[in-house]
Amino acid sequence: MQIALTANGRRFDLDVEARRTLADALRDDCGLTGTHLGCEHGVCGACTVLVDGTAVRSCLMFAVQCDGAQVRTVEGLAGEDGAAHPLQAAFSAEHALQCGFCTPGFLMLAAGALEADPGLAADPDRLRELLTSNLCRCTGYEPIRRAVIAAARAMTPRA
Structure with a gap:
């Protein structure tokens, strides 16, 4: 099937074949290999990207479902000038990654959530619920939580 995204x-x-996943199309057809494949069952969250902001x-998504869509991967997170996104800077500063897989x-889960609801990081229960939807075997989640809070502060316009 012919698609454009x-x-x-x-x-x-x-x-693409109708059965080709978005992850495979991004990695193999678009060369965007920052999208990682872990469980391939939608459990781990390593393959999270934003499709039309969500x-x-x-x-779990077929590439054909993204015909005409705007997709944002981790490669598109940094600014046009190459400057790190506040989430990327905070993940580094808070040591929120170890193996990095x-x-x-x-990053994409948090970017989408903070763009949709900048106040999310101020609610510990909602933030914990969000972050537990992805799996990390290295960090224990605390540095990730701190990084998202720090990034949310950096992303909030000063009055």
Whole structure:
């Protein structure tokens, strides 16, 4: 099937099988390998990307479902000038990654959530609920939580 999607501001015209996942299309057809595949069952969250602003598990979504969609991957998180996104800077500062395999999924999950609801980080229960939807075997989640809170502060316009 012929589809066109925009990933990180760049249009991709793809010829994909109907059963091809978005994760595979992003990695293999678009060259966006920051989207990691872990469980391939939608459990771990390593493949999380934003589709039209909503966080999705790209291993569970078919590429054909994204025909005409705006997709944002971890490669599109940094600013146009290459400056780190506040989440990327906070993850580094708070040591919120160790092996780094889950990091792209956490970054995109948090980016989508904070863009939709900047006050999310101020609610410990809601933040914990959000972050427990992705799996990390290295950090114990506390540095990730601190990083999201720090990034939310950095992203909040000063009055």
